[in-house]
Amino acid sequence: MTNSLALVALVVASYTAMLASATSFNVGDDQGWMTGVDYTAWASGKTFAVGDKLVFNYATKEHTVTEVSKKDYYACSGNNALSNDDGGLTNVTLTAPGTRYFICNVTVHCTIGMKLAVTVAGGDSPSTPPGATPTGAGAGSPVLAMGSVVAAAAAGALIKLALH
Ligand SMILES: [Cu+2]
Structure with missing residues (x-):
């Protein structure tokens, strides 16, 4: 469980970094x-x-x-x-x-x-x-939009894991 929690956190962190970075x-x-x-x-x-x-x-x-x-x-x-x-x-x-x-x-x-x-x-x-x-x-917009969705989903999973 700890490993998957870390993985989700990593995914959230990398997508957040991607959203902030330039095209x-x-x-x-x-x-x-x-x-x-x-x-x-x-x-x-x-x-x-x-x-x-x-x-x-x-x-x-x-x-x-x-x-x-x-x-x-x-x-x-x-x-x-x-x-x-x-x-x-x-x-x-x-x-x-x-x-x-x-x-x-x-x-x-x-x-x-x-x-x-x-x-x-x-x-x-x-x-x-x-x-x-x-x-x-x-050109970057669809990717950024997708990143937001994934980041939101990952954040949801993170909250679920934290509640367990
Ligand atoms: Cu030339």
Whole structure:
């Protein structure tokens, strides 16, 4: 009985931690960071929050994750890059509200569409009024909802066990 009690407590603790943690987005989902993917479509309908993470997966040195200004994003210019990586796995944590711009700086890749703009909700973002709770549209929402249900069920089991 002690073991199952500990297990239930562990489950509750891990789901609670998951609920509090930020969402990690795999850019391009299974396709990753490559040419031929519409990243504007990928980003649309997703809600990005401060603390969330973007994970770019790509073939090492075949692409870059280059963060640029809005102007350079539209110009596909990596000449004044804010950051640059070609290591094959680039993690970007969204630390503040606002829009961030990423391009691939390899030959014509950006020009043919390998670029991503992500708007992080919060602050002065007009698309997310203060106090608004994103529901459904965010990629993380179904998982979080499921986590809540499991956490609630586990909490119920914990109470039952405690009563015995
Ligand atoms: Cu590329």
